[in-house]
Amino acid sequence: MSSQGIVLFGHGARDPRWAEPFERLAARLRGAGESAPHVSLAFLELMTPPLDAAVAAQVAAGCTRVTVVPVFFGQGGHVRRDLPQLVDACRAAHPGVEIRCATAVGEDDGVLDAIARYCVDQLGSDA
């Protein structure tokens, strides 16, 4: 398995069903075969594990590079203020590991295109 890890970082919610798309996303990423990264979920609040625990588990599993992807639509306070502090704490805890942080998924053009297609499909349906 790859020495790369990816942590899908979401807000968290009280209803456990909220996490289902995150689980499906993780399963897609794990399906890449030999080259698949280690994939973990982590949450800001209301769900576990928190980011530090998810990163520590990836490091313990041998990851030398961990990429945190904020599964948020926009770059609000959670992504701009809370997440950098959490990532810095992870870097301090694992100085030999490269820990990177991506931009929120909702800022990606490909993701926005897919959401726009979904919206148009909803209009066309008479169901």
Add this chain to the structure above:
Amino acid sequence: MSSQGIVLFGHGARDPRWAEPFERLAARLRGAGESAPHVSLAFLELMTPPLDAAVAAQVAAGCTRVTVVPVFFGQGGHVRRDLPQLVDACRAAHPGVEIRCATAVGEDDGVLDAIARYCVDQLGSDA
């Protein structure tokens, strides 16, 4: 212009920059030319307008069918509990208008595929 309206319903956040992807999504949907639906944003909290105001504005603009698309990743309490009540109130206020509600965008396979692609791209980059 179409008599169809679409309302992109998001959670809302304190940081106004959080709404940027929603604005970009709305712009994409408005770019469909003559057949473009009326497109509005609405928010559960922390941002305006609320859903009832957005729907009322679409009805005032001549929409006879309004589709509410929850721009949420998962179907948690906000989508399962809060939103149906808000939509029911809109239906009661506009009995001659068909008001429909889609599933959260994060439940769509095409959206999840796009997010997965974005995640893989982050791994491959050395930036």
